[in-house]
Amino acid sequence: MTGRIRRIVASFLILCLGAMSVPVPALAGIVGTDAVVAGVERERVAGLLDRSDVQARLQALGVDPALARARVAALTDEEAAQLAAQIDALPAGGVDALGVALIVFLVLLFTDIMGYTKIFPFTRSMR
Amino acid sequence: MGRRATPAAAGVFILAAVLLAGCAAPQVSALVARPPADLPAAAEIASVPFYAQEDYQCGPASLAAVLQHAGGDATPASLVPQVYVPARKGSLQAEMLAATRRHGLVAYELAPRLEALLREIAAGTPVLVLQNLALDWAPQWHYAVAIGYDLPERSLVLRSGVTRRLAMSLDTFEHTWARSGHWAMLALPPERLPETAKELPYLAAVAALERVVPTAARRGYEAALARWPDSVTAELGRGNASYALRDLAGAAAAYLRATQRHPASADAWNNLAQALIELGSRDEALAAARRAVALGGARLGTYRETLDHILRQP
Numbered sequence: 001m002t003g004r005i006r007r008i009v010a011s012f013l014i015l016c017l018g019a020m021s022v023p024v025p026a027l028a029g030i031v032g033t034d035a036v037v038a039g040v041e042r043e044r045v046a047g048l049l050d051r052s053d054v055q056a057r058l059q060a061l062g063v064d065p066a067l068a069r070a071r072v073a074a075l076t077d078e079e080a081a082q083l084a085a086q087i088d089a090l091p092a093g094g095v096d097a098l099g100v101a102l103i104v105f106l107v108l109l110f111t112d113i114m115g116y117t118k119i120f121p122f123t124r125s126m127r
Numbered sequence: 128m129g130r131r132a133t134p135a136a137a138g139v140f141i142l143a144a145v146l147l148a149g150c151a152a153p154q155v156s157a158l159v160a161r162p163p164a165d166l167p168a169a170a171e172i173a174s175v176p177f178y179a180q181e182d183y184q185c186g187p188a189s190l191a192a193v194l195q196h197a198g199g200d201a202t203p204a205s206l207v208p209q210v211y212v213p214a215r216k217g218s219l220q221a222e223m224l225a226a227t228r229r230h231g232l233v234a235y236e237l238a239p240r241l242e243a244l245l246r247e248i249a250a251g252t253p254v255l256v257l258q259n260l261a262l263d264w265a266p267q268w269h270y271a272v273a274i275g276y277d278l279p280e281r282s283l284v285l286r287s288g289v290t291r292r293l294a295m296s297l298d299t300f301e302h303t304w305a306r307s308g309h310w311a312m313l314a315l316p317p318e319r320l321p322e323t324a325k326e327l328p329y330l331a332a333v334a335a336l337e338r339v340v341p342t343a344a345r346r347g348y349e350a351a352l353a354r355w356p357d358s359v360t361a362e363l364g365r366g367n368a369s370y371a372l373r374d375l376a377g378a379a380a381a382y383l384r385a386t387q388r389h390p391a392s393a394d395a396w397n398n399l400a401q402a403l404i405e406l407g408s409r410d411e412a413l414a415a416a417r418r419a420v421a422l423g424g425a426r427l428g429t430y431r432e433t434l435d436h437i438l439r440q441p
Contacts, residue, residue, distance in 0.1 A: 029400075033333075033367045034337070037331040037360060062212065067208050071225065073339070074226065074229050075221055082221060087215075092219055094185060094217025095183070107299055
């Protein structure tokens with residue numbers, strides 16, 4: 001008896017989950033501005049796109065799940081598709097502070113020596 | 128500042144410095160040789176805030192500076208949860224744009240030209256740039272904010288890393304910038320168009336904002352219409368932003384203007400039909416939907432769905 005109730009409840013929950021995952025277009029009948037701007041190409045992208053995939057990729061890279069959802073929601077379809085395809089290869093700006101300071105020092109030192117700049121008192125220009 | 132650069136990284140930096148610093152860069156040389164008459168020789172936006180970056184956090188620090196300058200409410204700490212990717216130890220370009228939109232601002236990707244960058248600075252808009260400080264095969268990606276330049280001196284002024292006012296040779300900058308594909312973005316309130324705005328890229332930027340903050344996007348479309356009064360996309364966008372805000376009367380009015388000015392725009396007729404049927408004007412909606420289907424085009428399927436939907440209404 002309990003088994004049967006359990007089965008009924010389970011079937012009901014499966015139905016609910018199924019209904020939840022059906023994509024509901026937010027603007028039924030309206031041609032969106034993003035579609036007009038990007039032309040036919042974009043509709044193809046939108047058709048292939050699964051934003052939950054991008055969200056999973058961000059989470060795998062250490063982003064908190066609750067934050068990942070809001071972050072993905074602010075992406076355009078093209079951006080989301082790009083991240084889904086190559087999130088590991090795209091540039092991620094983030095040199096450590098010491099690295100930035102070091103390269104800036106070295107570049108300025110070099111340009112000082114070459115005579116393009118005069119920043120450090122201890123350099124003597126080659127010119 | 129916990130981490131120390133490894134000797135290998137230091138070697139790369141030295142090599143990069145030697146390779147980058149010496150030679151003149153093509154765009155700089157062209158600009159210095161033939162400076163446009165209407166481009167000031169020098170400019171600097173001293174009011175741009177500065178946040179010294181913490182390790183790997185040049186993205187949040189640079190973004191906070193440009194968002195604040197545009198009137199947004201942001202700090203590096205509030206932006207880390209929006210753009211930082213821990214395992215990549217950095218921030219992605221797409222997310223820098225997306226976080227800008229979340230603050231109700233238009234995120235505009237600049238044309239990959241040094242002249243455009245300088246023109247924006249001269250107009251008072253700081254430019255967030257992505258540089259590769261090292262080499263293509265050993266990249267050191269770095270975000271900074273360009274706030275000033277001096278063409279006769281061939282120098283660019285940046286808020287960068289832990290340096291509040293970094294004057295860098297324009298040639299060195301161009302080399303490091305070219306390695307990121309000359310990537311640069313602006314953050315602007317929707318009322319203010321970029322100095323170098325082009326119609327379609329700008330409307331694409333506003334359309335991206337529309338899905339996040341439609342009220343801000345509606346102001347962006349209005350500003351775009353003031354600059355490009357014949358833009359059917361801006362008219363449509365104004366209607367769509369109103370529709371997203373459930374201002375159906377406002378949406379219908381904007382779509383109607385779009386159909387009057389651009390009677391060949393099937394998208395405008397289709398959206399007008401949809402707004403009208405929701406307002407209860409079945410006959411007018413039907414006429415508009417039939418115009419859209421008659422005009423046809425790439426989105427004929429959508430127009431047919433709208434028409435069928437209207438025909439099913441009592």
